[in-house]
Amino acid sequence: MATDRDVLPSWVKPSHYSLSLHDLEFGGNFTYQGAAEINVDIQNGANQWTEIVLNAFQLKIHSAELKLGHVEKDVPPRQAKNITYDEKRQRVTLGFGDETDLIQYSGEGVLTVKFEGVMNNVMAGFYRSKYKPKGEVPASVARDDEFHYMFSTQFESCDARRAFPCFDEPNLKATFDVLLEVPEDQVALSNMPEKEVRPSSKSGFKTVLFDRTPIMSTYLLAWAIGDFEYVEAFTKRKYNGKSLPVRVYTTRGLKQQGEFALENCHQVVDYFSEVFQIDYPLPKVDLLAVHEFSHGAMENWGLITYRTTAVLFDPNTSADSYRNRVAYVVAHELAHQWFGNLVTMDWWSELWLNEGFATWVGWFAIDHLYPEWNVWGQFVTESVQTAFQFDALRTSHPIEVPVYDGLEVDQIFDHISYLKGSSVIRMLSAHIGEKVFLQGVADYLKAHQYKNATTNDLWSALSKASGQDINSFMDFWIRKIGFPVVTVAEEPGQISIRQQRFLLTGDAKPEEDETVWWIPLGLKTGSSASAAAVHKIRALTQKEDTIRDIDDSFYQINKDLTGFYRTNYPSKRLLKLGEAKDYLSVQDKIGLVGDAYANAVAGYGSTTGLLALLKPFHNESEYLVWSQITTTMGNVRNVFSDVEDISAGLKKFTLELVSPAVEEIGWEFKDGESYLTGQKRAALIATAGLLGHPATVAEAQKRFDLHISGKDTNAINPSLRRAIFSTAVKNGGETAYNAVKNEYFNATSIDGKEICLQSLGRVQDPALARDFLSFIFSDKVAMQDKHSGTIALSSNSTVRIEVWHFIRDNWDLVFKTLSGNMVVLERFLRFGLNKYADEQVADEIKGFFEREGMETRGFDKGLAVIDDTIRGHAKFRVRDEKVVREWLGANGYLR
Known part of the structure; x- marks a missing residue:
């Protein structure tokens, strides 16, 4: 067992699950009964043992029995004598013997566990979503006085254990047979197509058995039950001689709003099959709109689930910005069908392998489908700038970050794993060339399909494809915290450049600034912006360097912002670049403005320099x-x-x-x-x-x-x-x-x-702000939506303080409402409290959460980000207040 990970005992591994759920209670306590028959491989050598440990959380285990491969048919299986729970570690120990009844066996076995679970309302595990239907609804559909319910799963990262007892770690892959007992007039879905539908012993119900899945991780298993309908298309490309069915499922009355996602879906499946040089490996692709959803979407293999606003679009009633969102999220999740599902990271520390790549290649696919959208300009202004913002904090973390146990991983489903990860992939792709990069990715997928892989495995494949030692210049980008700022000093005909770690507070200590990044310079110079050409010097590989043969008329570093670093120009050069903006690309201009602001906040540049830069942008x-x-x-x-x-x-x-x-x-x-x-x-x-x-x-x-x-x-x-x-x-x-x-x-x-x-969230009256916060935390607002209004309110300087006061004065309510899903609670706090620029508020927040008896596991990293962000902005305000006032006065903005 790895000493840096708290994982299950390694001598018992699953190979196959036969999972059945029955007696689902569509009301009241929303309980269900289940049985998990797990084929296990026991490799304990000569050691004697008495128990098997697996993951279970908020489940009641009724019984467990173990049949070992050497047991004669007329010898009954061993029954669990003791069943003990470890709620904190989310495990159950099944004791099949004692000190007088030791087991000495290695080989195959079958572990059968009967259990009871709850279809909860916290958007994790097997859960229920409330909605108001459109049209006639079958009488069997669960409902209360106001809402109807659908049921679906969300298992990533570690919530399969909420639904059934399992070995819930990404490298403990297995195949799955799923059997669901559901009402006759409802639809059951899972990763694979239906294999058989037969009547149930219970009147009005049917039993649906699905085909066996490929070998995969528990977090990718999925099923759903509800009053569903669908729109359907087929891939243009043939798979084993046939076009694949592609469907978007919704609750009744919404299916037509799935047409846009559907049209994107079948094209992207075909495109990725070509790009990755591996055919989509399942016999179907289903997309399901889920009414309550903690994330944007989830890449369950063959049954991808989405928040409704990430998969449904009505050209007559939807804001057009959602067209872009739907197209991208559909592509992102489809990328995971290869990168994450077919080849899975070995452990959660390498989550970025899934999310960073899927983010980049998702935009890559949308650029292919919609070149007129200028996808990479959008990527630079949204993804890259947001990644910079979070990675500029002392409380950031490396892209590949140690994870002790699966319960820690939810807090690294963040902008570093997704957005910094995708930004450095874009940087690498630009350096070695897109065609070579994608060939390396295809080679990586072929070598590790249906297995687990590491970052080093990806680097090896890319090194072979490119003929370059990828690990040598990418290792620090992945395994070290932060990113650099390249500061430029000018001399006639040459520039001196220096790299240092960029921090929001601008005060990196020597021990925080030891990394020497490989920095692709993207340097252009010439007699004018229109005549500039790429300079022969390609990368900065030391702390400082001097570059000669620079034309003083024009030069530019980090063309199209493909490198993940800030550039700090002399103030006069910044103004010249602004004057030449009509010759710069969209990405260049975004980078120029973003860098100028970030350098002002950190104190490397000035706010007045930023304001002067922006003046010509009115046109x-x-x-x-x-x-x-x-x-x-x-x-x-x-x-x-x-x-x-x-x-x-x-x-x-x-x-x-x-x-x-x-x-x-x-x-x-x-x-x-x-x-x-x-x-x-x-x-x-x-x-x-x-x-x-x-x-x-x-x-x-x-x-x-x-x-x-x-x-x-x-x-x-x-x-x-x-x-x-x-x-x-x-x-x-x-x-x-x-x-x-x-x-x-x-x-x-x-x-x-x-x-x-x-x-x-744009209210101006504190009393209305308080009313709005109370409304957000009422049952009238779905759990998934509670952060939307709070983020807007926290950006509203007039009443922003009411957000903190509400959380402080109603913490029991906030915690009770959101803590069933720590992802939701952590994001609510992080985005609700990070807009202040006042040390006193930072002290209050810090003191509140450091009170004796306050348990912050699950959102402690978010609190650290809040504190770091507030203090960084407070320092900026104090430092630049005088000079900003003087500039505004001198330029006529204070009259």
């Missing part, structure tokens, strides 16, 4: 650049929100920046208009409306009133609902607040409730 035409600009200025305004004159000056500056663009783009969506133009309109109107741009506020309120009154149901384009609702709530007081809350209850579009909650 910017690209949506994704505007997205970076508005996010950046929102962050700056957030930090200085409590400094009255600076806050007003920054608001005036931002309004001056966006006013020409919002006035030019107008309110109407034109036929044939590009997706990115529509997104720019929505973003600019939202920004201008919340900043108080008079014409925008007036038009938003006019359209809001027409919509709410029912005078014109088409007054608000679906893509402008968030912008208009948010502006109305900010400016309309209690009347608008109540109107949007009513809209929440009556929302018919899939994205409607989410948009309403985000808009309600």
Whole structure:
């Protein structure tokens, strides 16, 4: 047993599960009965043993028996004499002997466990989701006075043990037979197609047996039961001579909203089969919309489950931004069918192998399907910048991080594993070439299919494909914390560059700055931005270096931001790059703005340099650049929100920046208009409306009133609902607040409730903010949605403090409501409390959670991120307050 991991005893391993569930109680306590017959391989040598340990959590074990391979047929199996639970470690020990009845046996055996479980309401294990149906519903469907219920599973990372007793570790792979007893008029789904449907002994029920799965990890097993219908398509590519069926399942009345996901799905399956040079290995692909879901989606092999807003889209009622979300999430989960399911990480410390790669290749597929979306510009402004934000904290962690036991892993399903992981994969792919990179990936998958693999296995395959020692320059990116900033100093005809660890607080100690990263420079230089060419120097491999033959007229580092590092230019060079922006790519401009802001926060650069850089961007035409600009200025305004004159000056500056663009783009969506133009309109109107741009506020309120009154149901384009609702709530007081809350209850579009909650977070009255928080924690808001409004409220400087006060004063309620699923609780706290820039608030939060008797396991890493973020921004505010005030005054923004 590995000493750095708390894993199950290694001498018993499963090879096959026959799992059956019956007597499901669709109401009351929502219990079910089950039996798990597990074929095990016992390799204990000459040692004598009496017990078998496996994982179980919140299950009641009725009995267990063990039949060993050498037992004669007329000799009964051994019955478990003792069944003991370890709730903290989520294990059950089955004792089959004692000191006088020792077992000495190695070989095959069959362990049969009968148990009882609960279809819970915490979005983990085998659980129930509430919804309001559309159309006639069979009488057998579970319901209460207000809602109906569907049932599905969510097992990653360690929640299969909530549903059935098992060996719940990723490298303990096995095959599975699943049998479900369900009502005759409902649908049962699992990873594989139905093998047989036969009547049950219980009246009105049927028994559904599914085909045997391939060998796989427990966390990928899945099943679902409900009043489902589907839309169907078939792959164009043939698999074993046949096109594969591809289906999107929904509860009744929603299936047509699965058409967009369906169209993407079959194309992506075919595309990945070609890219990875391995055919999709299962006989079907099912996508299931689940009404309550803790994550965005889950890659269960052959039965992929999704939050409704990540798989359903109605072109008539959905905001167009959800089109992008659905396409990407579908592709991300399909990537896992190979990278994660076919080849699985050996242990949770290498989670990034699953998530980092699926993130990158998901966008890769969407770029193939929708080249007009400028996917890599979106990746840079969303994924890369977010990864930078979290990795700039002392409380970050390496991409590959030690995990002691499976219960720790939920907190590393974070932006480092997903977004930094995908960012460094993009960097590596750019360096060795996309074609070579994908060939190495295909070789890796072929070598390890149906097995587990490590990061080093991937590096070996890529090294062979590229002829380069990948591990030598990628190891630090994966196994060391943080990332560098490259600081540039200019001399005539040359530049000096120096790398150091980038920290939000800008104060890396020598012992924190020992890593020497391999840094691909992406250096271009020439007589102008339009004439610049790639420089022959390709990488920085030491702390400092000097590069000659630089044309002073123009040079640029980290072209297209393919390298995962910040660049800190001299202030005059930063301005020159801003003046040359029309010759830079979208990714270049996003990187320029993002780097300038980050360097200002850390103290490597200055806030005044950032503001000067942004002044010429008032005529910017690209949506994704505007997205970076508005996010950046929102962050700056957030930090200085409590400094009255600076806050007003920054608001005036931002309004001056966006006013020409919002006035030019107008309110109407034109036929044939590009997706990115529509997104720019929505973003600019939202920004201008919340900043108080008079014409925008007036038009938003006019359209809001027409919509709410029912005078014109088409007054608000679906893509402008968030912008208009948010502006109305900010400016309309209690009347608008109540109107949007009513809209929440009556929302018919899939994205409607989410948009309403985000808009309600724009209230300006502390009393309304408190009412909103109470509403969020009522039964009226689904568990999965409780963070949506809280994040919006935490970004609202006027009433932000109410979020912390509510958590502090209602901790028992918050904990009771969310702690059944620690992923949900940790994310709620992290995103709800990380917007402050006040050391006093940081002290209060820290003191509250360090009280005697406070148990923070499961969200302690999130608390550390909150503390680090608040203190970093507080330091920034104190340091730059004077110079920002002076710059705003000198440039006419304080009058």
